[in-house]
Structure formats: structure tokens, C-alpha cells
Amino acid sequence: MLVVKTKxxxxxxxxxxxxxxxxxxxxxxKVQKAKSxxxxxxxxxxxxxGVLAAGVAAAIPTGGTSLGAAGLTxxxxxxxxxxxxxxxxxxxxxxxxxIGGALVAYALYKDYNLEFEKNPNGGTKVKCTRH
Numbered sequence: 001m002l003v004v005k006t007k008x009x010x011x012x013x014x015x016x017x018x019x020x021x022x023x024x025x026x027x028x029x030k031v032q033k034a035k036s037x038x039x040x041x042x043x044x045x046x047x048x049x050g051v052l053a054a055g056v057a058a059a060i061p062t063g064g065t066s067l068g069a070a071g072l073t074x075x076x077x078x079x080x081x082x083x084x085x086x087x088x089x090x091x092x093x094x095x096x097x098x099i100g101g102a103l104v105a106y107a108l109y110k111d112y113n114l115e116f117e118k119n120p121n122g123g124t125k126v127k128c129t130r131h
Contacts, residue, residue: 007100023126031126032116033095036088038109048102
């Protein structure tokens with residue numbers, strides 16, 4: 001089974017329509033935190049995607065330095081006004097941004113069955129099976 005650890009690997013698995021794969025590490029934790037995106041309409045996901053893109057565009061004048069964790073947190077809080085209609089928490093918005101954006105997260109939850117497994121020693125694994 002394919003093991004996915006990075007957002008680039010996740011995007012590739014989705015693009016290649018891999019039938020089954022396993023997400024591990026920090027990415028698995030972020031995917032679990034982003035779970036609330038599965039309840040949004042496509043219209044709200046597009047709104048959120050635009051708000052996140054605007055946050056990235058605002059970071060360009062700083063040479064990208066504002067895109068660190070603090071920058072993402074600030075962008076998510078600032079996005080709250082634009083994304084208020086989505087009903088997502090700031091933590092969920094940060095998780096969605098960190099796994100590759102709203103469209104990547106939404107597609108993952110819509111195209112795959114996700115099974116979450118908490119390890120007794122800590123950490124999460126996510127088994128993804130394509131519908």
C-alpha cells in the first residue's frame with residue numbers, strides 16, 4: 001500500500017486516482033483536523049479557497065516570511081471574516097491550508113472513504129479507499 005507523508009505526495013495520489021493509500025505523520029493529524037470540510041457545500045469550499053488564496057497573495061510583499069505558522073494563523077483569523085459563512089473553526093482552516101488548500105481537502109473527503117486510527121503511542125493513521 002502506498003504511504004503518504006507530504007502534501008505533494010497526497011496531491012499526486014489524488015491526481016493518479018490511487019485506489020488505496022495510507023496517510024501518516026503530521027499530515028494525518030492535519031487531515032483529521034480538516035474533517036469538517038466534508039460537510040461544506042462546493043460553493044462554500046470555493047469561497048474558502050479564494051479566502052486562503054488571498055491570504056497567500058497578501059504574503060507576497062513580505063517575501064513569504066508571513067507564511068510561517070504565525071502567518072498562517074493570522075491569515076486564518078483574518079480569513080474568518082471572509083470565511084464566516086463556512087462555519088469552520090480557525091484550527092480547521094489552518095489544517096486545510098496546511099494540507100494543500102480547500103479544494104485538495106474537499107476532494108479527499110468526497111472521493112475517498114477515510115478511516116482514522118489513533119496509535120496507542122500517539123499519532124494518527126488515515127487509510128483512504130477510493131469510492
